[in-house]
Amino acid sequence: MSTDAVFSKLKQGLEASMDSLGRQFGGIRAGRLSPNLLDSIKVEAYGQQMPVNQVATITASDAKTLKIAPFDPSTIGAIEKAIQKSNLGINPRNDGKAVYLSSPPLTEERRKEFVKLAKQHTEDCRVSQRNHRHEALDALKKLEKDKKISQDDQRRGNEQVQKFIDEYGKKIDAAFKRKEAEILEV
Numbered sequence: 001m002s003t004d005a006v007f008s009k010l011k012q013g014l015e016a017s018m019d020s021l022g023r024q025f026g027g028i029r030a031g032r033l034s035p036n037l038l039d040s041i042k043v044e045a046y047g048q049q050m051p052v053n054q055v056a057t058i059t060a061s062d063a064k065t066l067k068i069a070p071f072d073p074s075t076i077g078a079i080e081k082a083i084q085k086s087n088l089g090i091n092p093r094n095d096g097k098a099v100y101l102s103s104p105p106l107t108e109e110r111r112k113e114f115v116k117l118a119k120q121h122t123e124d125c126r127v128s129q130r131n132h133r134h135e136a137l138d139a140l141k142k143l144e145k146d147k148k149i150s151q152d153d154q155r156r157g158n159e160q161v162q163k164f165i166d167e168y169g170k171k172i173d174a175a176f177k178r179k180e181a182e183i184l185e186v
Contacts, residue, residue, distance in 0.1 A: 003143065007136070009136070009139075010164055013128075017129050018168065021121060027039060028114050033065065033090075035053070035059065037088065038068070039053070041083060042082060043055050045072075045075045052079060055072070055078075056068045056069055066100070067099075068092075068101070073097065076099060083099065083101065114183045118180060129172070133162075133165050
């Protein structure tokens with residue numbers, strides 16, 4: 001393994017944690033309903049648990065309404081039940097052909113809960129990135145110990161790792177600020 005391989009692996013890990021944060025933020029509704037709000041919901045269909053988007057087409061009719069049109073009309077009840085069991089705080093309604101979700105206005109208290117949830121996801125992302133940093137630093141230390149790089153190269157590598165962490169830390173902060181503003185927007 002070389003220092004380039006260490007940096008490449010670090011960047012991949014940091015990008016993966018940012019992608020995960022984006023998906024988690026997408027699941028937090030902020031006054032607008034988005035199809036990815038349903039990404040974590042599983043439906044009992046055909047004898048197994050399946051993601052909603054694999055048993056239905058999800059479209060945003062407008063900012064406040066989602067239409068979930070099942071591929072098989074017999075799954076409409078299971079979709080409705082799965083949404084009711086989820087912690088979305090939205091009651092589904094159906095017309096026999098599709099399930100509709102309408103976003104009720106968010107209360108101040110509910111908005112604060114969503115901001116708190118976004119902070120938790122942000123902290124989880126930071127923890128993930130710290131773990132990637134430790135892996136990279138340990139890999140550089142091992143390279144130096146195995147005499148594949150010099151101490152100076154290890155020190156420079158450690159500084160480069162910290163630059164990556166700082167850069168991605170700023171990206172995390174920016175993503176959180178955007179999501180917080182979106183949640184608190186009335």
